[in-house]
Amino acid sequence: xxxxxxxxxxxxxxxxxxxxRPDLAFITLGREHLRPLLLELRHRHGFTHLVLLTAVDxxxxxxxxxxxxxxDRAGARDLGLRVMLPREGASMESIHDLWPTAATYQRELRxxxxxxxxxSPGVDEPFILEGWxxxxxxxxxxxxxKFAEENFNQRPGRATLDPAxxxxxxxxxxxE
Amino acid sequence: MxxxxxxxxxxxxxxxxxxxxxxxxxxCQSAPTVMPPAYIKIVEELFNWARAESxxxxxxxxxxxxxxxxxxxxPRFDAYRYGIQWRPTPRQANLFVISGYLSVKTLKRAxxxxxxxxxxxxxxxxxxxxxNGGMYWDSYNTIKRLDDYLPVDLYIxxxxxxxxxxxxxxxxxxxxxxxxQAEGANRYAEQFExxxxxxxxxIHDWDMPDYNW
Ligand code: SF4
Numbered sequence: 001x002x003x004x005x006x007x008x009x010x011x012x013x014x015x016x017x018x019x020x021r022p023d024l025a026f027i028t029l030g031r032e033h034l035r036p037l038l039l040e041l042r043h044r045h046g047f048t049h050l051v052l053l054t055a056v057d058x059x060x061x062x063x064x065x066x067x068x069x070x071x072d073r074a075g076a077r078d079l080g081l082r083v084m085l086p087r088e089g090a091s092m093e094s095i096h097d098l099w100p101t102a103a104t105y106q107r108e109l110r111x112x113x114x115x116x117x118x119x120s121p122g123v124d125e126p127f128i129l130e131g132w133x134x135x136x137x138x139x140x141x142x143x144x145x146k147f148a149e150e151n152f153n154q155r156p157g158r159a160t161l162d163p164a165x166x167x168x169x170x171x172x173x174x175x176e
Numbered sequence: 177m178x179x180x181x182x183x184x185x186x187x188x189x190x191x192x193x194x195x196x197x198x199x200x201x202x203x204c205q206s207a208p209t210v211m212p213p214a215y216i217k218i219v220e221e222l223f224n225w226a227r228a229e230s231x232x233x234x235x236x237x238x239x240x241x242x243x244x245x246x247x248x249x250x251p252r253f254d255a256y257r258y259g260i261q262w263r264p265t266p267r268q269a270n271l272f273v274i275s276g277y278l279s280v281k282t283l284k285r286a287x288x289x290x291x292x293x294x295x296x297x298x299x300x301x302x303x304x305x306x307x308n309g310g311m312y313w314d315s316y317n318t319i320k321r322l323d324d325y326l327p328v329d330l331y332i333x334x335x336x337x338x339x340x341x342x343x344x345x346x347x348x349x350x351x352x353x354x355x356x357q358a359e360g361a362n363r364y365a366e367q368f369e370x371x372x373x374x375x376x377x378x379i380h381d382w383d384m385p386d387y388n389w
Contacts, residue, residue, distance in 0.1 A: 128281070129281070129317070130280065130281045130284070130379075130380075130381050131280075131379065131380030131381030131382075133380060134316075137316045137317070142316070144314055144315065144316045145314040147316045148309075148313070148314050148315060148316060148320070151316075151377075151378060152309070152318075152319055152320040152321075152378065153320060153321055153324045153374070154308070154309070154313075154320050154321070155307065155308040155309075155321045157308075158309075158313065
């Protein structure tokens with residue numbers, strides 16, 4: 001992985017390499033380098049499979065992190081590319097022409113995080129949610145509990161027990 | 177509203193053009209009615225005995241609990257020996273087992289399926305999720321109490337209930353039916369407006385007729 005990073009760094013301005021496991025690492029990079037780097041990885045280094053495309057909401061920093069996880073099957077290794085986007089009016093170039101499956105991920109990200117991917121097929125159509133009116137539900141400023149309490153009737157009398165304490169009280173009431 | 181539900185002009189094979197309004201033309205508009213009991217008690221009891229002995233479950237699985245139906249309908253637990261069978265379509269079924277959490281999207285399909293079932297019909301709620309939301313109590317996407325949206329005749333507790341619990345539940349349901357207490361479908365007809373109001377409060381893109389039996 002370090003060797004790959006060195007070779008890529010010679011061509012692209014890349015951030016630090018985070019090695020999670022010998023066969024899994026992450027690189028952060030600027031959004032303008034994503035497409036050339038994806039092409040380079042796919043055609044020169046055997047990363048032919050897009051495993052997933054997902055997002056993290058770093059609300060404190062005011063940005064979304066997109067993670068493009070690629071797999072090199074022959075080399076049995078995974079590489080994640082992280083791209084940071086401003087949270088305000090988040091929008092990213094689509095990569096559905098490189099991997100058609102990306103269109104599905106992009107639809108999901110559009111619906112759940114509100115990140116736009118202009119020109120991605122079907123990105124403006126509803127995907128999983130039906131008739132959703134609130135802000136996208138995976139954004140961290142969306143208050144799930146409050147939403148559930150306001151929108152769904154609750155049955156009174158629901159109690160929550162801490163499993164560890166409950167088991168101790170039930171099974172060993174005398175001991176600590 | 178979906179495109180296929182919009183009013184439109186269609187040209188028939190004979191060249192005649194006519195207007196189609198799918199919501200009005202394809203579905204029944206009248207609300208369900210209460211089914212009164214038979215004219216004398218002993219006949220009604222005979223009916224109830226027969227109803228209790230022919231339970232046909234709609235093969236519609238929601239949530240995790242649907243996985244417990246497979247061992248039930250296969251020789252390991254063999255629910256068929258109790259006169260209980262599974263059916264592929266709502267028209268052929270009279271018991272709807274809501275087998276776990278219902279997302280709002282699934283609720284819409286569950287309502288349609290329930291309304292397409294013929295009377296007499298029953299609903300059983302399986303697992304904590306149907307009772308009070310279970311572990312999805314704070315989810316943005318699942319309803320928390322099933323009996324606000326569909327008339328539940330019986331709940332089976334557990335997360336998830338084992339097949340034995342379901343068998344016990346079915347025996348209990350039979351007892352309720354024989355005692356003439358499984359009146360969910362009539363409750364649905366009586367309080368139709370209330371159920372519809374609850375349903376529409378969570379289903380925002382209501383693009384079906386109010387009753388599509
Ligand atoms: S009650 Fe438990 S097993 Fe059943 S749907 Fe809910 S979480 Fe799943």
